[in-house]
Each structure stands twice: as structure tokens, then as C-alpha cells.
Amino acid sequence: DAMVIQNPRYQVTQFGKPVTLSCSQTLNHNVMYWYQQKSSQAPKLLFHYYDKDFNNEADTPDNFQSRRPNTSFCFLDIRSPGLGDAAMYLCATSGGQPQETQYFGPGTRLLVL
Amino acid sequence: AQSVTQLGSHVSVSEGALVLLRCNYSSSVPPYLFWYVQYPNQGLQLLLKYTSAATLVKGINGFEAEFKKSETSFHLTKPSAHMSDAAEYFCAVTTGRRALTFGSGTRLQVQP
Numbered sequence: 001d002a003m004v005i006q007n008p009r010y011q012v013t014q015f016g017k018p019v020t021l022s023c024s025q026t027l028n029h030n031v032m033y034w035y036q037q038k039s040s041q042a043p044k045l046l047f048h049y050y051d052k053d054f055n056n057e058a059d060t061p062d063n064f065q066s067r068r069p070n071t072s073f074c075f076l077d078i079r080s081p082g083l084g085d086a087a088m089y090l091c092a093t094s095g096g097q098p099q100e101t102q103y104f105g106p107g108t109r110l111l112v113l
Numbered sequence: 114a115q116s117v118t119q120l121g122s123h124v125s126v127s128e129g130a131l132v133l134l135r136c137n138y139s140s141s142v143p144p145y146l147f148w149y150v151q152y153p154n155q156g157l158q159l160l161l162k163y164t165s166a167a168t169l170v171k172g173i174n175g176f177e178a179e180f181k182k183s184e185t186s187f188h189l190t191k192p193s194a195h196m197s198d199a200a201e202y203f204c205a206v207t208t209g210r211r212a213l214t215f216g217s218g219t220r221l222q223v224q225p
Contacts, residue, residue, distance in 0.1 A: 006156075031211055033212075040218075042216060042218055043157070043203070048211060050211065055211075057212070088154075092156075096211065097211075098145055098208070098210060099162070099165075099207075101159045102157075104156030104157040104158070106154075106155050107155065
């Protein structure tokens with residue numbers, strides 16, 4: 001059974017057109033993360049929520065926003081996508097302790113035209 | 114600050130041969146260390162993790178890793194490679210933050 005679900009798996013958007021990626025989880029975890037992974041690179045953390053507490057990484061561009069309306073769902077909003085934002089976006093969840101496993105979704109591949 | 118270095122962006126082995134993927138970490142405090150595997154167009158899956166219990170950690174799919182504090186290493190091994198092991202492998206570290214720091218990854222190729 002899928003534990004971390006991401007929709008859509010592939011998303012095509014136009015330069016400058018806002019786009020929203022979604023993530024849901026069935027694990028009831030406190031923490032939800034969003035990572036950006038460009039081709040042949042390591043995942044890079046954009047931000048995470050601990051419950052409703054939002055934690056932004058220092059180098060995450062303002063163009064990226066996130067919402068977590070409830071425990072199960074988290075959204076990544078890209079306000080004005082640029083060509084450089086084309087990447088795989090990975091959602092992950094964990095219970096909240098540093099030593100706990102992060103469970104990843106299958107990712108959404110974003111293409112910007 | 115915490116960081117990991119994965120030596121070798123590409124490793125190629127023959128089916129049945131030993132797999133050795135290298136990971137060195139940098140941390141001023143005791144770390145938690147993870148190995149994740151990523152198949153093409155998929156998310157990351159945990160192989161194993163070190164959380165300050167046993168230094169030799171066994172994971173899924175026959176993989177294991179040994180935490181060596183004196184060498185600041187956490188290398189991943191598997192005695193006999195299988196074609197299905199071909200994937201990207203990431204080492205990651207955290208020292209108390211919820212956020213993981215990933216290495217740059219090692220792509221494993223398995224030759225028949």
C-alpha cells in the first residue's frame with residue numbers, strides 16, 4: 001500500500017505560470033518535507049513542516065511556497081516557474097526524531113516550457 | 114556543520130562480484146547515517162541506517178554497512194551483486210536536525 005503519494009507524477013507547465021504539486025501520506029507522521037532533485041544530483045531540501053510549524057531552508061528561493069492544511073496533505077507552490085526549476089520534486093515524511101527514517105514518495109517530475 | 118562525501122560517482126561491477134560504495138562523513142558530534150537507493154524515476158528507499166547502536170548495520174536486499182568512527186566512514190557493501198542492484202545510491206547524515214544532508218550519489222552499474 002502506498003504510504004506517501006504524490007500527484008501528478010509528471011507535470012508540464014509554462015514559464016511563469018503558477019503550478020502546485022501535491023503530497024499525501026497515510027503514515028500519520030508529524031513531519032513532511034519537500035526536496036528538489038535536479039538531474040544527476042542529490043536531493044536538496046527546500047523546507048519542511050513539523051505539524052503546522054513551517055521551516056524554510058535559508059537558500060530556498062521565495063518563488064517556492066508550501067501549505068499544509070492538515071496532517072495528511074502538503075502542497076508545493078511554485079509561483080513563477082523558471083526554466084531552472086525543472087526538476088524532480090520529492091515529498092518525504094518522518095515521525096520527527098532525527099534518527100527516524102524518512103519515507104519518500106515517488107516524486108513529481110516538473111517540466112517547464 | 115555536517116556533510117558527506119561519496120567517492121566515485123560511478124561504480125561498475127560484474128554480476129556476482131563484491132559491491133563497495135564509499136561514504137565519508139564530517140561531523141563535530143555523533144552522527145546518524147543513512148543509505149538510500151533510488152531507481153530511475155522513483156523516490157528514495159531506505160537501505161539501512163546507523164543510529165549509535167551496533168556499528169555493523171544490516172539492511173535490505175543483502176546490503177550492510179559498518180560505522181567506523183576512527184575513519185569517519187560508513188561504506189556500503191554487498192557480497193554478490195545482482196542485476197537488480199543497478200541504481201543510484203545516496204549516503205546521508207544528520208546530527209540532530211530533522212533535515213538530512215545527502216552526498217552527491219553513486220550510480221552502480223552491474224555488468225552481466
